[in-house]
Amino acid sequence: MDGRPHLKLDAELCGRCPQGVTGCCAAPPVVAWADLGRIVLLGGRDWLLAELAAGRLYPCARGLALQRVENPDAAATGRAKKCVHHGERGCTIPPDRRSATCNYYVCDEAWSEAGDTRELRRARASQERLTEDYARWDLLLGERVRARHPDGPPWDEAFLDWLGAELSSLWAL
Ligand code: SF4
Ligand code: SF4
Structure with missing residues (x-):
């Protein structure tokens, strides 16, 4: 496993997001199979269980x-709701x-405003490769989850540990 699955892009442009202070955290992404496996591998299994118990995460198809x-900045942003983890200064x-x-x-608008340097082109290539990798891992893990739990996963310690191990086996390929 290399460090790529954990890539984090710091985009200062998000601080000036054209969509306002809520940015795209108004519509948070699904924490999909590969994300969950990655969080488990980084020591977050019990954190996930606590988030599930608190209702900040809830099961969905992916x-x-x-x-x-409720978004306190709704009037200024036109976004009535936002991710439970979005605070005044971004993600909490x-x-x-x-x-x-x-x-x-990072959205296309932010990329185009950032300019066109060698470093940015490399960052964008990493983002695109990672998008493809996570899409592939999610597809494979989703098939394995459905084969193992046709009626839906149990969302317990054993299932999350299994998900982490399955993701790790994909990274080892
Ligand atoms: S990625 Fe784009 S839309 Fe999302 S917060 Fe950054 S600038 Fe705003
Ligand atoms: S607040 Fe954090 S967890 Fe929620 S969508 Fe934004 S970056 Fe993701």
């Missing part, structure tokens, strides 16, 4: 969805507890 809450949870998309996504 893994777990993030709860959305560390990168190793976020979905990979939260860590590496």
